[in-house]
Amino acid sequence: MRPSRAYAGRGMADSIDKLQMSITKRYGGKVVLDQFPLEIVGREFVTFLGPSGCGKSTALGIIAGLVPPSDGEIHLNGRRIDDVAPEKRGFGMVFQNYALFPHLTVFGNVAFGLSLQKRPSAEIEQRVRDMLGLVRLAGYEDRYPGQLSGGQQQRVAIARALVLHPRLMLFDEPLSNLDAKLRVEMRAEIKQLHAQLGLTSIYVTHDQAEALSLSDRIVVLREGVLMQVGTPQEIHDRPKNVFVADFMGFRNFLDVTLGKEAGGMIEAGFKGQILQARARDSFRPGEHAVLAIRPEDVRLGQSGDGANVLRGKVELVEYLGREQEAEIALDGGARLWVRSHEKIVLGEMLDLTLPADKFVLLRRE
Ligand SMILES: Nc1ncnc2c1ncn2[C@@H]1O[C@H](COP(=O)(O)OP(=O)(O)OP(=O)(O)O)[C@@H](O)[C@H]1O
Numbered sequence: 001m002r003p004s005r006a007y008a009g010r011g012m013a014d015s016i017d018k019l020q021m022s023i024t025k026r027y028g029g030k031v032v033l034d035q036f037p038l039e040i041v042g043r044e045f046v047t048f049l050g051p052s053g054c055g056k057s058t059a060l061g062i063i064a065g066l067v068p069p070s071d072g073e074i075h076l077n078g079r080r081i082d083d084v085a086p087e088k089r090g091f092g093m094v095f096q097n098y099a100l101f102p103h104l105t106v107f108g109n110v111a112f113g114l115s116l117q118k119r120p121s122a123e124i125e126q127r128v129r130d131m132l133g134l135v136r137l138a139g140y141e142d143r144y145p146g147q148l149s150g151g152q153q154q155r156v157a158i159a160r161a162l163v164l165h166p167r168l169m170l171f172d173e174p175l176s177n178l179d180a181k182l183r184v185e186m187r188a189e190i191k192q193l194h195a196q197l198g199l200t201s202i203y204v205t206h207d208q209a210e211a212l213s214l215s216d217r218i219v220v221l222r223e224g225v226l227m228q229v230g231t232p233q234e235i236h237d238r239p240k241n242v243f244v245a246d247f248m249g250f251r252n253f254l255d256v257t258l259g260k261e262a263g264g265m266i267e268a269g270f271k272g273q274i275l276q277a278r279a280r281d282s283f284r285p286g287e288h289a290v291l292a293i294r295p296e297d298v299r300l301g302q303s304g305d306g307a308n309v310l311r312g313k314v315e316l317v318e319y320l321g322r323e324q325e326a327e328i329a330l331d332g333g334a335r336l337w338v339r340s341h342e343k344i345v346l347g348e349m350l351d352l353t354l355p356a357d358k359f360v361l362l363r364r365e
Pocket residue numbers: 027032050051052053054055056057058059206
Protein backbone atom coordinates (compact mmCIF):
# COMPACT_ATOMS: atom_id res chain seq x y z
CA MET A 1 0.00 0.00 0.00
CA ARG A 2 1.26 3.47 -0.86
CA PRO A 3 1.98 5.82 2.03
CA SER A 4 -0.55 8.61 2.36
CA ARG A 5 0.37 12.15 1.33
CA ALA A 6 0.02 13.14 4.98
CA TYR A 7 3.12 11.04 5.62
CA ALA A 8 4.88 12.09 2.41
CA GLY A 9 8.60 12.64 2.75
CA ARG A 10 8.78 10.33 5.76
CA GLY A 11 7.42 7.22 4.10
CA MET A 12 5.20 5.20 6.36
CA ALA A 13 4.93 5.88 10.08
CA ASP A 14 8.09 5.34 12.11
CA SER A 15 6.69 2.04 13.19
CA ILE A 16 8.22 -0.15 15.84
CA ASP A 17 9.73 -3.59 15.36
CA LYS A 18 8.77 -5.00 18.72
CA LEU A 19 7.32 -3.96 22.07
CA GLN A 20 7.78 -6.42 24.92
CA MET A 21 6.69 -6.12 28.50
CA SER A 22 5.79 -7.86 31.69
CA ILE A 23 4.35 -5.50 34.26
CA THR A 24 2.68 -5.58 37.64
CA LYS A 25 0.64 -2.73 39.08
CA ARG A 26 -0.53 -2.43 42.66
CA TYR A 27 -2.68 0.29 44.14
CA GLY A 28 -2.27 0.12 47.92
CA GLY A 29 -2.08 -3.62 48.51
CA LYS A 30 -4.36 -4.47 45.60
CA VAL A 31 -2.85 -6.06 42.49
CA VAL A 32 -4.65 -4.60 39.44
CA LEU A 33 -2.21 -6.03 36.86
CA ASP A 34 -0.46 -9.29 37.65
CA GLN A 35 2.76 -9.75 35.63
CA PHE A 36 0.84 -8.74 32.53
CA PRO A 37 2.89 -10.13 29.63
CA LEU A 38 2.70 -8.74 26.12
CA GLU A 39 4.67 -8.80 22.91
CA ILE A 40 3.62 -6.69 19.92
CA VAL A 41 5.31 -6.52 16.53
CA GLY A 42 5.33 -3.57 14.14
CA ARG A 43 2.14 -2.86 12.16
CA GLU A 44 0.03 -5.00 14.48
CA PHE A 45 -3.37 -3.91 15.77
CA VAL A 46 -3.75 -5.32 19.27
CA THR A 47 -6.82 -4.85 21.45
CA PHE A 48 -7.07 -5.11 25.23
CA LEU A 49 -10.57 -6.43 25.88
CA GLY A 50 -12.32 -6.96 29.18
CA PRO A 51 -15.06 -5.74 31.51
CA SER A 52 -14.88 -2.51 33.46
CA GLY A 53 -12.13 -2.56 36.09
CA CYS A 54 -10.12 -5.43 34.55
CA GLY A 55 -7.02 -3.21 34.24
CA LYS A 56 -6.95 -2.46 30.52
CA SER A 57 -6.68 1.33 30.87
CA THR A 58 -4.01 0.90 33.52
CA ALA A 59 -1.99 -1.29 31.14
CA LEU A 60 -2.32 1.31 28.38
CA GLY A 61 -1.40 4.12 30.80
CA ILE A 62 1.74 2.24 31.81
CA ILE A 63 2.78 1.79 28.16
CA ALA A 64 2.12 5.50 27.56
CA GLY A 65 4.18 6.44 30.63
CA LEU A 66 1.24 8.12 32.36
CA VAL A 67 1.03 5.47 35.10
CA PRO A 68 4.19 4.15 36.79
CA PRO A 69 4.38 0.33 37.00
CA SER A 70 5.00 -1.23 40.43
CA ASP A 71 7.22 -3.95 38.96
CA GLY A 72 8.42 -5.09 35.59
CA GLU A 73 9.93 -3.61 32.47
CA ILE A 74 8.91 -2.43 29.00
CA HIS A 75 11.28 -2.84 26.06
CA LEU A 76 10.88 -1.15 22.68
CA ASN A 77 13.05 -2.56 19.90
CA GLY A 78 15.23 -4.09 22.62
CA ARG A 79 15.69 -0.85 24.60
CA ARG A 80 14.18 -0.34 28.02
CA ILE A 81 11.64 2.50 27.98
CA ASP A 82 9.67 2.33 31.22
CA ASP A 83 12.00 4.97 32.68
CA VAL A 84 11.60 7.26 29.62
CA ALA A 85 9.30 10.31 30.01
CA PRO A 86 5.92 9.99 28.20
CA GLU A 87 6.65 12.78 25.69
CA LYS A 88 9.97 11.17 24.79
CA ARG A 89 8.44 7.79 23.93
CA GLY A 90 7.06 9.06 20.61
CA PHE A 91 3.62 7.49 21.17
CA GLY A 92 0.30 9.00 20.14
CA MET A 93 -2.69 8.75 22.45
CA VAL A 94 -6.42 9.14 21.88
CA PHE A 95 -8.78 9.23 24.86
CA GLN A 96 -12.47 8.52 25.37
CA ASN A 97 -13.20 12.18 26.22
CA TYR A 98 -11.16 13.55 23.25
CA ALA A 99 -9.10 15.85 25.56
CA LEU A 100 -8.90 18.65 22.97
CA PHE A 101 -7.75 22.14 23.90
CA PRO A 102 -11.07 24.05 23.96
CA HIS A 103 -9.48 27.48 23.38
CA LEU A 104 -7.63 26.35 20.23
CA THR A 105 -9.18 25.92 16.79
CA VAL A 106 -9.12 22.60 14.97
CA PHE A 107 -6.00 23.76 13.16
CA GLY A 108 -4.42 24.92 16.43
CA ASN A 109 -5.17 21.60 18.13
CA VAL A 110 -3.62 19.53 15.36
CA ALA A 111 -0.67 21.93 14.95
CA PHE A 112 0.06 22.01 18.70
CA GLY A 113 2.68 19.25 18.89
CA LEU A 114 4.44 20.38 15.71
CA SER A 115 4.64 23.95 17.09
CA LEU A 116 6.20 22.59 20.28
CA GLN A 117 8.77 20.84 18.10
CA LYS A 118 9.40 24.23 16.41
CA ARG A 119 8.83 22.87 12.93
CA PRO A 120 8.87 25.49 10.13
CA SER A 121 5.44 27.09 9.68
CA ALA A 122 5.12 26.02 6.02
CA GLU A 123 5.70 22.40 7.07
CA ILE A 124 3.18 22.70 9.91
CA GLU A 125 0.59 24.19 7.56
CA GLN A 126 1.10 21.38 5.05
CA ARG A 127 1.11 18.51 7.54
CA VAL A 128 -1.95 19.76 9.43
CA ARG A 129 -3.96 20.30 6.25
CA ASP A 130 -2.97 16.89 4.86
CA MET A 131 -3.87 15.21 8.12
CA LEU A 132 -7.24 16.98 8.37
CA GLY A 133 -7.94 15.83 4.82
CA LEU A 134 -7.13 12.29 5.84
CA VAL A 135 -9.63 12.36 8.74
CA ARG A 136 -12.21 14.06 6.48
CA LEU A 137 -12.15 17.42 8.27
CA ALA A 138 -10.84 19.66 5.48
CA GLY A 139 -12.67 22.99 5.78
CA TYR A 140 -13.07 22.75 9.57
CA GLU A 141 -9.70 24.38 10.38
CA ASP A 142 -11.15 27.50 12.03
CA ARG A 143 -13.82 25.84 14.16
CA TYR A 144 -13.44 25.36 17.90
CA PRO A 145 -13.99 21.95 19.56
CA GLY A 146 -17.27 23.21 21.08
CA GLN A 147 -18.59 23.72 17.54
CA LEU A 148 -18.00 20.09 16.53
CA SER A 149 -19.93 16.85 17.02
CA GLY A 150 -18.43 14.11 19.18
CA GLY A 151 -17.32 12.16 16.12
CA GLN A 152 -15.65 15.22 14.61
CA GLN A 153 -13.90 16.00 17.90
CA GLN A 154 -12.56 12.47 18.01
CA ARG A 155 -11.28 12.84 14.44
CA VAL A 156 -9.42 15.99 15.52
CA ALA A 157 -7.91 14.08 18.44
CA ILE A 158 -6.82 11.29 16.09
CA ALA A 159 -5.33 13.82 13.64
CA ARG A 160 -3.53 15.59 16.51
CA ALA A 161 -1.86 12.33 17.48
CA LEU A 162 -1.14 11.08 13.95
CA VAL A 163 0.39 14.32 12.67
CA LEU A 164 3.39 13.64 14.92
CA HIS A 165 4.09 10.30 13.17
CA PRO A 166 3.81 8.24 16.36
CA ARG A 167 5.78 5.02 16.65
CA LEU A 168 2.84 3.50 18.46
CA MET A 169 -0.80 4.62 18.64
CA LEU A 170 -2.65 4.09 21.90
CA PHE A 171 -6.45 4.29 21.85
CA ASP A 172 -8.32 4.30 25.18
CA GLU A 173 -12.00 3.51 24.45
CA PRO A 174 -12.07 6.26 21.80
CA LEU A 175 -15.58 5.48 20.55
CA SER A 176 -17.39 4.96 23.86
CA ASN A 177 -19.03 8.40 23.86
CA LEU A 178 -20.44 8.08 20.34
CA ASP A 179 -23.80 6.69 19.25
CA ALA A 180 -24.02 3.14 17.90
CA LYS A 181 -24.09 4.06 14.19
CA LEU A 182 -21.16 6.45 14.44
CA ARG A 183 -19.15 3.91 16.42
CA VAL A 184 -19.41 1.43 13.57
CA GLU A 185 -18.42 4.08 10.99
CA MET A 186 -15.50 5.38 13.01
CA ARG A 187 -14.11 1.97 13.82
CA ALA A 188 -13.89 1.34 10.07
CA GLU A 189 -12.06 4.68 9.67
CA ILE A 190 -9.60 3.80 12.43
CA LYS A 191 -8.93 0.43 10.85
CA GLN A 192 -8.34 2.08 7.49
CA LEU A 193 -5.98 4.70 8.93
CA HIS A 194 -4.04 1.97 10.71
CA ALA A 195 -3.50 0.08 7.43
CA GLN A 196 -3.01 3.14 5.24
CA LEU A 197 -0.37 4.72 7.48
CA GLY A 198 1.36 1.50 8.50
CA LEU A 199 0.68 2.15 12.18
CA THR A 200 1.22 -0.05 15.19
CA SER A 201 -1.81 0.30 17.44
CA ILE A 202 -3.01 -0.77 20.87
CA TYR A 203 -6.70 -0.25 21.46
CA VAL A 204 -8.62 -0.58 24.72
CA THR A 205 -12.29 -1.53 24.67
CA HIS A 206 -14.96 -3.46 26.56
CA ASP A 207 -16.89 -3.97 23.31
CA GLN A 208 -16.29 -7.42 21.84
CA ALA A 209 -17.68 -6.48 18.40
CA GLU A 210 -15.23 -3.59 18.22
CA ALA A 211 -12.34 -5.85 19.23
CA LEU A 212 -13.31 -8.52 16.68
CA SER A 213 -13.62 -6.08 13.80
CA LEU A 214 -10.45 -4.07 14.45
CA SER A 215 -7.80 -6.41 15.73
CA ASP A 216 -5.04 -8.62 14.45
CA ARG A 217 -4.85 -9.99 17.99
CA ILE A 218 -7.07 -9.64 21.04
CA VAL A 219 -5.81 -9.77 24.63
CA VAL A 220 -8.62 -10.69 27.04
CA LEU A 221 -8.15 -9.52 30.63
CA ARG A 222 -9.96 -10.35 33.83
CA GLU A 223 -9.13 -8.62 37.11
CA GLY A 224 -5.60 -7.86 35.99
CA VAL A 225 -4.90 -11.39 34.77
CA LEU A 226 -4.45 -12.33 31.13
CA MET A 227 -7.14 -14.84 30.17
CA GLN A 228 -6.36 -15.45 26.50
CA VAL A 229 -4.45 -13.94 23.59
CA GLY A 230 -5.41 -14.80 20.05
CA THR A 231 -6.71 -13.75 16.68
CA PRO A 232 -10.33 -12.58 16.57
CA GLN A 233 -11.29 -15.95 15.10
CA GLU A 234 -9.51 -17.92 17.84
CA ILE A 235 -11.09 -15.84 20.59
CA HIS A 236 -14.51 -16.02 18.96
CA ASP A 237 -14.54 -19.70 18.00
CA ARG A 238 -12.18 -21.30 20.51
CA PRO A 239 -12.35 -19.51 23.85
CA LYS A 240 -10.06 -21.19 26.37
CA ASN A 241 -12.18 -20.79 29.46
CA VAL A 242 -15.70 -20.02 30.64
CA PHE A 243 -14.88 -16.34 31.27
CA VAL A 244 -13.73 -15.69 27.70
CA ALA A 245 -16.58 -17.76 26.26
CA ASP A 246 -19.14 -15.85 28.29
CA PHE A 247 -17.60 -12.51 27.33
CA MET A 248 -17.59 -13.49 23.64
CA GLY A 249 -21.30 -14.30 23.52
CA PHE A 250 -21.57 -17.98 24.40
CA ARG A 251 -24.76 -17.97 26.40
CA ASN A 252 -25.20 -21.67 27.09
CA PHE A 253 -22.99 -23.53 29.56
CA LEU A 254 -23.93 -27.14 30.27
CA ASP A 255 -22.37 -28.84 33.28
CA VAL A 256 -21.46 -32.32 32.07
CA THR A 257 -19.58 -35.40 33.20
CA LEU A 258 -17.32 -36.81 30.51
CA GLY A 259 -17.57 -40.44 29.44
CA LYS A 260 -15.75 -42.54 26.92
CA GLU A 261 -13.93 -41.21 23.91
CA ALA A 262 -13.87 -42.73 20.43
CA GLY A 263 -13.22 -41.52 16.92
CA GLY A 264 -12.44 -37.98 18.02
CA MET A 265 -15.73 -37.67 19.91
CA ILE A 266 -16.33 -37.78 23.65
CA GLU A 267 -19.51 -38.63 25.52
CA ALA A 268 -20.85 -36.02 27.92
CA GLY A 269 -23.50 -36.93 30.46
CA PHE A 270 -26.04 -34.13 30.92
CA LYS A 271 -29.19 -34.48 33.07
CA GLY A 272 -29.49 -38.19 32.38
CA GLN A 273 -28.82 -37.87 28.64
CA ILE A 274 -25.65 -38.60 26.71
CA LEU A 275 -24.43 -35.81 24.41
CA GLN A 276 -21.61 -36.13 21.92
CA ALA A 277 -18.91 -33.46 21.70
CA ARG A 278 -15.69 -33.15 19.78
CA ALA A 279 -12.92 -34.46 22.06
CA ARG A 280 -10.09 -32.20 23.21
CA ASP A 281 -6.69 -33.13 24.52
CA SER A 282 -6.24 -33.07 28.26
CA PHE A 283 -9.85 -33.96 29.12
CA ARG A 284 -10.34 -37.40 30.65
CA PRO A 285 -13.34 -39.70 31.12
CA GLY A 286 -15.03 -39.11 34.48
CA GLU A 287 -14.01 -35.46 34.59
CA HIS A 288 -16.58 -32.73 35.28
CA ALA A 289 -16.52 -30.17 32.48
CA VAL A 290 -18.59 -27.52 30.73
CA LEU A 291 -19.97 -27.62 27.21
CA ALA A 292 -20.45 -24.14 25.82
CA ILE A 293 -22.56 -23.40 22.76
CA ARG A 294 -23.81 -20.15 21.20
CA PRO A 295 -27.57 -19.58 20.90
CA GLU A 296 -27.14 -19.13 17.12
CA ASP A 297 -25.56 -22.61 16.88
CA VAL A 298 -28.50 -24.35 18.56
CA ARG A 299 -30.93 -25.62 15.88
CA LEU A 300 -34.68 -25.88 16.15
CA GLY A 301 -36.08 -29.40 15.70
CA GLN A 302 -34.38 -32.74 15.32
CA SER A 303 -31.76 -32.97 12.66
CA GLY A 304 -29.41 -35.57 11.26
CA ASP A 305 -29.26 -38.81 13.23
CA GLY A 306 -31.31 -37.51 16.14
CA ALA A 307 -28.29 -37.24 18.45
CA ASN A 308 -27.80 -34.33 20.85
CA VAL A 309 -31.49 -33.44 21.00
CA LEU A 310 -32.89 -31.74 24.10
CA ARG A 311 -36.55 -30.91 24.66
CA GLY A 312 -38.08 -28.02 26.53
CA LYS A 313 -40.69 -25.27 26.83
CA VAL A 314 -40.28 -21.72 25.52
CA GLU A 315 -40.26 -19.42 28.54
CA LEU A 316 -39.15 -16.11 27.05
CA VAL A 317 -38.80 -14.67 23.55
CA GLU A 318 -36.61 -11.64 22.76
CA TYR A 319 -37.29 -9.94 19.43
CA LEU A 320 -34.03 -8.98 17.67
CA GLY A 321 -35.34 -7.79 14.31
CA ARG A 322 -34.45 -10.46 11.77
CA GLU A 323 -34.14 -13.10 14.48
CA GLN A 324 -35.51 -14.06 17.83
CA GLU A 325 -33.66 -15.36 20.84
CA ALA A 326 -35.62 -17.59 23.17
CA GLU A 327 -35.01 -19.07 26.59
CA ILE A 328 -36.04 -22.70 26.83
CA ALA A 329 -36.72 -24.52 30.12
CA LEU A 330 -35.41 -28.03 29.48
CA ASP A 331 -37.20 -31.13 30.72
CA GLY A 332 -34.28 -31.93 33.01
CA GLY A 333 -34.45 -28.50 34.74
CA ALA A 334 -31.65 -26.57 32.99
CA ARG A 335 -32.14 -23.63 30.62
CA LEU A 336 -30.93 -23.06 27.11
CA TRP A 337 -30.92 -20.05 24.78
CA VAL A 338 -31.62 -20.51 21.08
CA ARG A 339 -31.49 -17.91 18.30
CA SER A 340 -33.43 -18.47 15.10
CA HIS A 341 -34.92 -16.83 12.01
CA GLU A 342 -37.91 -19.13 12.44
CA LYS A 343 -40.83 -18.00 14.55
CA ILE A 344 -40.70 -19.20 18.14
CA VAL A 345 -43.93 -19.09 20.13
CA LEU A 346 -44.05 -18.51 23.86
CA GLY A 347 -45.22 -21.60 25.75
CA GLU A 348 -44.66 -24.13 22.94
CA MET A 349 -42.64 -27.33 23.38
CA LEU A 350 -39.54 -27.54 21.18
CA ASP A 351 -36.89 -30.06 20.24
CA LEU A 352 -33.46 -28.50 20.02
CA THR A 353 -30.41 -30.00 18.32
CA LEU A 354 -26.97 -29.12 19.66
CA PRO A 355 -24.47 -29.95 16.89
CA ALA A 356 -21.46 -31.81 18.30
CA ASP A 357 -18.95 -29.71 16.35
CA LYS A 358 -20.38 -26.44 17.71
CA PHE A 359 -19.63 -27.28 21.34
CA VAL A 360 -16.55 -25.89 23.03
CA LEU A 361 -15.32 -28.15 25.81
CA LEU A 362 -14.11 -26.16 28.83
CA ARG A 363 -12.92 -26.74 32.37
CA ARG A 364 -15.39 -26.11 35.12
CA GLU A 365 -14.33 -23.07 37.19
N1 LIG B 1 -5.46 5.81 40.70
C1 LIG B 1 -5.99 4.69 41.18
N2 LIG B 1 -5.98 4.42 42.52
C2 LIG B 1 -6.49 3.27 43.00
N3 LIG B 1 -7.04 2.31 42.25
C3 LIG B 1 -7.09 2.51 40.92
C4 LIG B 1 -6.58 3.71 40.31
N4 LIG B 1 -6.77 3.63 38.98
C5 LIG B 1 -7.37 2.44 38.75
N5 LIG B 1 -7.58 1.76 39.90
C6 LIG B 1 -8.18 0.42 40.04
O1 LIG B 1 -7.50 -0.45 39.19
C7 LIG B 1 -8.38 -1.38 38.60
C8 LIG B 1 -8.23 -1.34 37.09
O2 LIG B 1 -8.68 -0.08 36.61
P1 LIG B 1 -8.67 0.29 35.07
O3 LIG B 1 -9.16 1.70 34.93
O4 LIG B 1 -7.36 -0.04 34.48
O5 LIG B 1 -9.74 -0.72 34.50
P2 LIG B 1 -10.43 -0.75 33.07
O6 LIG B 1 -10.46 -2.17 32.69
O7 LIG B 1 -9.77 0.19 32.16
O8 LIG B 1 -11.89 -0.25 33.41
P3 LIG B 1 -12.83 0.83 32.66
O9 LIG B 1 -13.25 0.17 31.38
O10 LIG B 1 -13.96 1.00 33.62
O11 LIG B 1 -11.99 2.05 32.47
C9 LIG B 1 -9.76 -1.03 39.08
O12 LIG B 1 -10.08 -1.89 40.15
C10 LIG B 1 -9.62 0.38 39.56
O13 LIG B 1 -10.53 0.67 40.59
